Every structure is written in structure tokens, then in C-alpha cells.
Amino acid sequence: MEKSSSIKKDPSGAPERAVPLTRPAWIKIGLRDGFPICMGYFAVAFALGIEAKRVGLTAFQSFLMSTGMVASAGEFAALMLIESHAGVIEMITTCVIVNLRYFLMSCSLSQKLKSSTPTVHRFGVAYCITDEIFGLSSAVPGWLEPFYSYAITFISVAGWSGGTVMGVLVGNILPAAAVNALSVSLYGMFLAIIIPPARKDRFIGGLVLLSMAASWVFSVLPLTSGISSGFKVIILTIVLAAAAAVLKPVEEQAQEA
Amino acid sequence: MNIYLSLLIMCGTVYLIRLLPLLFLRKPITNRFIRSFLFYVPYVTLAVMTFPAIVTATDNIWSGVAALAVGLLMAWFNGDLFVVAISCCATVFLTGLFL
Numbered sequence: 492m493e494k495s496s497s498i499k500k501d502p503s504g505a506p507e508r509a510v511p512l513t514r515p516a517w518i519k520i521g522l523r524d525g526f527p528i529c530m531g532y533f534a535v536a537f538a539l540g541i542e543a544k545r546v547g548l549t550a551f552q553s554f555l556m557s558t559g560m561v562a563s564a565g566e567f568a569a570l571m572l573i574e575s576h577a578g579v580i581e582m583i584t585t586c587v588i589v590n591l592r593y594f595l596m597s598c599s600l601s602q603k604l605k606s607s608t609p610t611v612h613r614f615g616v617a618y619c620i621t622d623e624i625f626g627l628s629s630a631v632p633g634w635l636e637p638f639y640s641y642a643i644t645f646i647s648v649a650g651w652s653g654g655t656v657m658g659v660l661v662g663n664i665l666p667a668a669a670v671n672a673l674s675v676s677l678y679g680m681f682l683a684i685i686i687p688p689a690r691k692d693r694f695i696g697g698l699v700l701l702s703m704a705a706s707w708v709f710s711v712l713p714l715t716s717g718i719s720s721g722f723k724v725i726i727l728t729i730v731l732a733a734a735a736a737v738l739k740p741v742e743e744q745a746q747e748a
Numbered sequence: 749m750n751i752y753l754s755l756l757i758m759c760g761t762v763y764l765i766r767l768l769p770l771l772f773l774r775k776p777i778t779n780r781f782i783r784s785f786l787f788y789v790p791y792v793t794l795a796v797m798t799f800p801a802i803v804t805a806t807d808n809i810w811s812g813v814a815a816l817a818v819g820l821l822m823a824w825f826n827g828d829l830f831v832v833a834i835s836c837c838a839t840v841f842l843t844g845l846f847l
Contacts, residue, residue: 530830531829531830531833534830534833534834535830548751552751552752552755555752555755555759556755556758556759559755559759559762559763560758560759560762562762564794564797565758565762567797568797569754569755569758572754572758573751573754579757582754582757582758583757583758583761586758586761586762586765587761587765588789589793589797590761590762590765590766591765591786591789591793592786592790593762593765594765594766594768594769594786595786595790597765597766597767597769597770597773598769598773598786600769600770601769601770601773610771613767613771614767616770617766617767617770617771618763618766620766623829668844668845669841671806671807671811671840671841671844672806672837672838672840672841672844673837674805674806674840675802675805675806675812675815675819675836675837675839675840676833676834676836677833678797678798678801678802678815678816678819679815679819679822679823679832679833679835679836679837680829680832680833681795681797681798682798682816682820682822682832682836683819683822683823683827683828683829683831683833684790684794684829685791685794685798685823686820686823686824686827687823687824687827688791690824695788695791698788698791698792698795699791699792699795700795702791702795702796703795703798703799703800705796706795706796706797706799706800707799707800710800720801723796724793724796727792727796728789728792731788731792732785732788732789732791733785735784735785735788736781736784736785736788737781739784740780740783741780741783741787
């Protein structure tokens with residue numbers, strides 16, 4: 492959604508023809524379109540792997556996490572929760588809040604599947620929802636062929652899970668300066684997701700600034716600094732997003748995320 | 749809590765979030781408040797998670813501040829996810845040589 496600036500409207504260059512593409516053709520296009528995502532994911536996941544190791548996960552556990560979750564901010568939050576020994580309620584609530592945008596994307600993709608799409612493919616496409624894969628999947632003209640999303644996801648998750656495992660395994664071989672440098676890559680990625688829309692829309696820009704300010708205030712005020720990071724995210728998100736929704740409800744078109 | 753159990757709970761939760769709309773939603777959400785709320789959620793969540801955490805993530809606060817500044821600039825003018833992330837890392841690495 493937020494990454495529309497870097498995703499071309501017609502990623503494959505192919506679907507504008509009258510004859511529908513066959514399934515193998517879609518798989519081939521998907522693998523090609525997914526390759527840059529794979530590269531980007533590897534680098535970011537490497538940093539995640541270093542963080543996973545610091546929190547105490549083994550390579551196998553981090554592989555399970557990355558393959559099972561496929562979510563940058565989500566896994567980052569998951570590690571934070573594991574580290575702070577969060578309870579089940581806090582885990583589920585934080586996961587829901589941090590990954591709510593996938594709910595939105597899923598709502599949007601549900602309109603992109605033919606109503607005759609078998610249920611098994613609804614289960615399959617659900618796994619293929621990340622910012623980038625969603626961006627490509629929703630940019631396809633007409634109905635979405637699930638195997639296109641599967642192909643992108645296959646190669647992307649290979650990079651994502653592989654990067655995480657490598658981060659755990661060889662992250663500690665890296666010099667401290669490099670590890671120190673990689674520790675900000677996830678935050679850089681978050682900035683890349685929120686800043687371009689904030690630039691285009693002054694209200695979103697103000698909301699982002701206010702959120703950062705509130706987050707800072709929460710972390711320094713004696714009354715709130717004891718609150719765990721997970722609940723801080725939940726509380727601030729619910730309050731600020733609800734306030735924004737009241738102040739400036741989205742228009743029909745703006746909703747197309 | 750056991751790490752495997754934690755992972756199972758969280759992976760299951762994240763998958764359900766992605767699955768339920770695809771499975772049950774055959775028409776768009778009509779409630780304007782809910783649609784607006786869902787629309788603003790990612791911005792608030794990611795902003796809260798980024799600041800002030802980015803500043804304290806490195807072993808020197810000023811390299812974190814520099815990474816934030818460079819990240820904001822790169823995201824503003826370039827926007828590419830990979831490029832912004834790498835620029836932040838490079839900033840911390842380079843400032844680390846002098847601080």
C-alpha cells in the first residue's frame with residue numbers, strides 16, 4: 492500500500508493483452524517480479540536475524556518466525572514481546588495492532604479475487620500479504636491469478652527467511668561497527684513506508700509527527716515510561732488513529748490503499 | 749513463556765489477520781469510521797515504533813540522530829525501501845568512525 496511510489500503500475504508489462512495468460516506464464520512473471528523484493532528482504536532480514544539472536548532465538552526458531560510471519564514490523568514487535576516476557580493477551584493484541592495494515596490489504600485483495608476462486612486459494616493468498624507483494628498483486632490488471640502471488644511470495648520469502656537465518660548464524664562474525672550500523676535498517680524501512688505518504692498528505696504528515704512526539708513523551712514521562720513497548724504501541728495507535736479518523740474521515744477514493 | 753509457543757501464537761494471529769477478510773469479506777467495509785481508523789493505523793504504529801527507538805538503537809546517540817535525519821531525507825526525496833534502509837545503516841557506520 493504505502494509503497495506505491497516504488498511499484499510500477501504494470502510490473503510485468505505483460506497482462507495488457509487480450510488472451511489471458513496461462514498459469515505457468517504467471518508463475519514465470521511472478522518469479523521475475525519477486526527477485527528485487529527477495530534482494531531487499533535479505534538485507535533487512537539480516538538485521539532482524541541479528542536482533543533475533545540478541546533476544547535469544549536459535550537459527551531454527553528465527554527461521555520458523557520469518558517463514559511463519561513474513562512481517563517486518565510484526566517480527567520486530569514479536570522479538571520485543573519475547574524479550575519482555577509478554578503475556579498471551581499482550582502478544583495477541585500487539586500482533587493485531589502492529590499488523591492491522593495487513594487486514595486492510597486483505598480487505599482490498601478480497602475484491603481482486605474472482606468470486607469463484609476456491610477457498611484453498613483464499614487461504615494461500617492470505618499468506619502472500621506483505622507491503623511489497625500486496626503492491627504487486629493489486630497492481631495486476633483485472634482479476635488476480637493466485638499463482639502470480641505464490642511465485643512472488645516463494646522467491647521473496649526465500650530471501651526473507653534466508654536473510655534472517657544468516658543474520659543469526661553469521662551476524663556475530665561481523666565487526667561491532669557493522670552490527671551497530673545494521674541495527675537501524677528496520678527503522679529506515681519504517682521511515683520509507685510512512686514518510687512518502689506523509690509528504691503527499693499534510694494531515695498524514697502531521698499525524699506521523701504527533702505520533703513520534705507522543706511516543707517520545709511516553710518514554711520519558713515517569714508515569715508512562717514503565718509501560719511496556721508493546722502496550723505503548725497499542726495505546727497510542729488506538730487513541731491517535733481513532734482521533735485522526737474522527738478529525739478527517741477518509742474519502743471513498745483515498746481509501747484505496 | 750516457551751519461545752515455540754510464543755511463535756505459534758503470534759504467527760497464528762498474524763495469519764488470521766490476513767486470512768479473515770479474504771475468507772469472509774465479499775463486499776467492501778461500509779462503516780466510514782472503521783475504514784478511516786484502519787487507514788490511519790499503519791502510520792501511527794510505524795511512527796511510534798520508529799521514534800525515539802532509532803535514536804537509542806546504536807551505541808552512540810548522535811549516530812542514531814544522524815541516521816534518523818538521513819532516513820527522513822532519503823524517504824522524503826527517494827522513498828525506496830531498500831535505499832532508505834541502507835542509507836541509515838551507512839550513516840551509522842560512517843559517523844561511528846568519527847564519534
